Amino acid sequence: MRVLLNVLCLAAAFNIGLVSAADEAKPAAPVYKTKKLGKAEIDQLLAKPEKLVVIDVRRPDELTKIGGFPVYLSIQLADFEKSLAYIPKDRTIVTVSNHAGRALKTGDILIDKGFKVAGAIGAQNYEEEGGKLTRVEVPQPTAAQK
Template sequence: MNKTLSQLTFLALLATAPIGFAAESAGSKPDAAHASKPYTAKTPKLNRAQIDALLAKPEKLLIVDVRRPDEISKIGTFPVYLNIQLDQLEQALPFIPRDRDIVTVSNHAGRAGKAADLLADKGLHVVGAIGSQNYEEEGGKIVRIVPPASKDVAQADHR
């Protein structure tokens, strides 16, 4: 339990770091199709209480959100995260800090579990995976990201 709490704390700390990658991939599928499938990853699926404990110590935490940018903006995510889609995760390994506890995120933890297992297999300290929608269903607060209006839309409003 102490190790899990330590890992969750690390993820929370990393979540406050100003890191972000956004890479679109047509091959990524939303977790909605996986919502009814059982969680099968080796990495533990975390609950709200476990995530909240990790978020309490953001300097030790790294949240890796493996969803597409449109999913993140539509559904929301945690306050600070590193966005690397699942199919690009292996190429991004050199850019992922190794001194923090890692939590992976997707909508219902399906892709997050796969990502967590991959990162753990590559020697990173992964403490668990979570679905942002599952976290919110348990009463957790998810950050909604509102993309800025494009210049074309803003100019059309002023005409």
């Protein structure tokens, strides 16, 4: 019985070491200042459009494929720093990307620059929670335009 107990203790100790090594190998999840918002919070903010600016940091092809919010500024993350002058400081800001990763990064940039950021949301997350996105239809060229 004592041998079995020693074997179990060694096995437990060995497994704890493996878990710790595996945990150390995983990169830590980024910590953002910007809050990740849900559908209900976004809907509340969208109810007062005169106080809100929605900034979508996705590429144009993502916007046309997935859809977006009714009105937004489209500024890709790579161009963000040089576009700050176009963003009004007197409104609350929501940043948008597909699953909020880029939106959270953008929100942190804005917070660091003194903007009032309500949070970030992923357009696909919003839709998964029952929200309706606006689809942008890309007009097809006419025969005269070809």
